[in-house]
Amino acid sequence: MFTGIVQAVGRIQRRDPRGEDMRLWIAAGDLDLTGVRLGDSIAVNGVCLTAVELTADAFAADVSVETLRLTSLGDLGEGDALNLELALTLQTPLGGHLVSGHVDGLGEVVSRRPAGRSEVWRFRAPEGLARYIAAKGSITVDGVSLTVNGVDGAEFEVNLVPHTLEVTRLGQLRPGSRVNLEVDIIARYLERLLTAGGTGGQGVTREFLEAHGFGRVPGSK
Template identity: 45%
Template sequence: MFTGIIESLGCIKRMDTVAGDVRLVIESDSLDFSDVQLGDSIAANGICLTVVDLGEKSYAVDVSRETLARTAMQNWSIGDTVNLEKAMLPTTRFGGHIVSGHVDGVGRIVQIKKDARSIYIEIELPEDLKRYTATKGSVTADGISLTTNLVKDNIICLNIIPHTAKITNIERHWRVGSLVNIEVDVVARYLERLLQGQADTIPSSTGITEAFLAENGFMR
């Protein structure tokens, strides 16, 4: 599990094809490697990846074809900067929100502009993810825990403060048309599953049916 609070930036040093999969080497001068061991999880742009090899200031991960197909990693290149976060500890300060590191889909940046000292950004989400978003809710974009200021159909509106823009890859890589990894709030996903299960088991005497839940916005 992660919190969406980026610890440091990394650089893609190698991308090697190995029997149809990819071995990725990420280097970072600022990540604390003192407690990193083989088998640990480190999220890169929001993708939970397992450390399979360690260097002094770098580590390697294996990436499956499933991950390549479902994330924006397919557009990464050697030299790109990625957001890094090590898996949280029981003692970690919970500054963001619950993040699993399992990307739900890929969003596309459709607008970027200055808004006083912050950066206003609009991201277009895949249609099947819009039902998990809410104004003033939480979303993860490239591993960054963010608050949605406004939701317009399948577009989420964000304001990025200068500190967040500086310590992440936003200033370096986010442009109109850029693709970013999106993970929706895990609570919304579990709530949907719970309501789906309840719709099948609620006694008819209550008057609450699957149709009733759909009509009142609980299901789509």
């Protein structure tokens, strides 16, 4: 798990094809790799990858053909910037929201415009993800935890403050750039609960809630 608070911006050092898969060597930038061990998870542009080789200032991770196809990692080449975050620990402040590192789909930057010292960005999500995105809810864009300002069909807007633009790769993106999106994990589980999962196939209905004690006055039968 991660928080969506980017800890450093790294860069792709090398791409080593392994059949249809790829081994990426990533320069870690200011990310402290001191406590990282082989097999540890690192979020790379919001994609949870496993460190399979380590040096003092870089790590390698294997990326499957499926991940290359479904995320923006397949678009990037040597020298391109990457948002990096180490896995969450029990001592890590939860400054963003709970992020799994499992990308739900590819979005696109639609526009960016000034708003005081900040910028308002508009993104377009795949149609199948739009229903999980809500105003004032959380969403992860290339590994960055953001608050949704508004939703218009499959498009949504966020406000990016100067700090976020400076310390992540988002400031380098332009309209048309593809980004990795991960919706709030709570929305995923809530949909599953409301439709059928865990409720005997009937979804959450008034009858289901009453049968399980919701709305019942304490001490009543």
